[in-house]
Amino acid sequence: MIKKSLAPLALGGFGIGMTEFVMMGILPDIARDLHATIPQAGYLISAYAVGVVVGAPTLVGMLGHRPPRSVLIWFMLLFAVFNALSAFAPNFQTVLLCRFLAGLPHGAFFGVGAVVATRLADKGKEAAALASMFSGLTLANVVGVPAGTWLGHNMSWRIVFLIVAAIGLAAAVMLHKLVPWFAGTPGAGLRNDLRIFRNPKLWLALGITSIGTGGLFAWLSYIAPLLTDVSGFHANMIPMIMIVVGVGMTFGVNLGGRLADRVAPLRAIIILLVTMAVLLGLTAVLARSQAAMVVLAFAVGANALALGPSIQILLIEESREAEMLGSSLGQSGFNIGNATGAFLGGIPLTLGFSYTSPQWVAVGLALCGLGLALAMVAHGRRSDAGVLA
Structure with missing residues (x-):
């Protein structure tokens, strides 16, 4: 059961998860309606990701001195407005701009929300509180994305963005009513906050996030052709298997919260x-085994999202002078991992290798993330004995 004060964060995460991932399902509908090609429509996904990467540090750096609840409300209002504008956009270029703008508050919301969640948590349950916030994002993959895809196919993709905008408004109202007021951080500002980048362990933590999670996205980006061309599933089964992935993610984020509350975040990440x-x-x-692929769809989704709470705790720990900025960098890192995994995973396919080849790229990215985590352990032993205590 989610703590009442954490429910607005989970609802905001649900809206964010829905608008980010439903694009994969309604892309053909948008392309057809706006007279664009599928590759051109794919820029809408990239534009949102760029917005996340840009917006997370910029908005938090600008507003880090403000009370967190007020900042979160503004982020949700911006999110609602830009998704509503996407619904009414008259042409492809306007939708592209609106998708970039809608991505700006994404990472900033999760960054500030993560800090607020840890402050609202009972002692020793900080990672579990983070998992509650991220559960909204994972539930979006189970409920919101399939429902939005159906609406986009059978009614209009514009309705999907209006629903997302309504969710954003509802989250803003709930934030005002249910989240307690916290004072802002005196003296916070982008110039002062940037000092956290002097910490080499923060860079290693960002590397783990950007590279290690790339394994998930190298797997996820090419899972559909892998399942149809290699495993032999009918195309109609792919949405059902993606729901299995979403259920695994929901299970995994809660498991990851419990794990991160029991062992040090870096140990959990390793x-x-x-x-x-x-x-x-x-x-x-x-x-080639259909049964194995269904089980692995659940397991990989669960394992990947279990990393989330530990990574957020680690980023907060390594940026105590500007924890909201440090926390927001997690979403920037995840989106860099998204772009990196999809790009690198596609290289062996362009060279003529089979649809299993991106999985080996995914393994390599996960191992690179592991190498960075071990490097962080070694650095910690030199500078701060007991980093894994």
């Missing part, structure tokens, strides 16, 4: 990156 590499390797080896 464990989960090892298991991620193993599971991704199994998807390549067992790709």
Whole structure:
């Protein structure tokens, strides 16, 4: 049961998850309606991701001195407005701009929300509180994305963005009513906050996020052709398997919260990156087994999202002088991982290799993330004995 004060954060996460991932399902509908090609429509996904990367540090740096509740409300209002404008956009260029603008508050919301969640949590339950916030994002993949895809196919893609805008408004109202007021951070500002980048361990943490999670996206970006061309599933089964992935993500984020509350975040990350590499390797080896692929769809989704709470806690720990900025960088890192994983995973396909080849790229990215985590352990032993205590 989600704590009442955390419910607005989960609802905001649901809206954000829905608008980000439903694009994959309604892309053909948007392309057809706006007289664009599928590759051109794909720029809408990229524009949103760029907005996340740009907006997370910029908005938090500008507003970090303000009371967190007020900042979160403004982020949700911006999110609602730009999604509503997407629904009424008359042409492709306007939708492209609106998608970029809608992405701006995404990472900033999660960054500030993560800090607020840890402040609202009971002692020793900070990671579980983070998991509650991220559960909204994972539930979006189970409920919001399939429902939005159906609406986009059978009614209009514009209705989907209006629904997302309504969710954003509802989250803003709930934030005002249910989240307690916290004072802002005196003296916070982008110039002062940027000092956190002097910490080499923060850069390693960002590398883990940007590269290690790329394994998830190298797997996820090419899962559909892997399942149809190698595993032999009918195309109509792909949405059902994606729901299995979403259920796994929902399970995993809560499991990851419990794990991060029991062991040090970096230790949890190392464990989960090892298991991620193993599971991704199994998807390549067992790709011709339909039963194995369904089980692995759940397991990989669960393992990947279990990393989320530990990564957020680690980023907050390594940026105590500007924890909201540091926390917001997690979403920037995830979106860099999204772009990196999809790009690198596609290279062997362009060279003529089979649809199992991106899975080995995914394994390599997970192992690179593991290497950075071990480098962070080594650095910590030199500078701060007991980093894993």
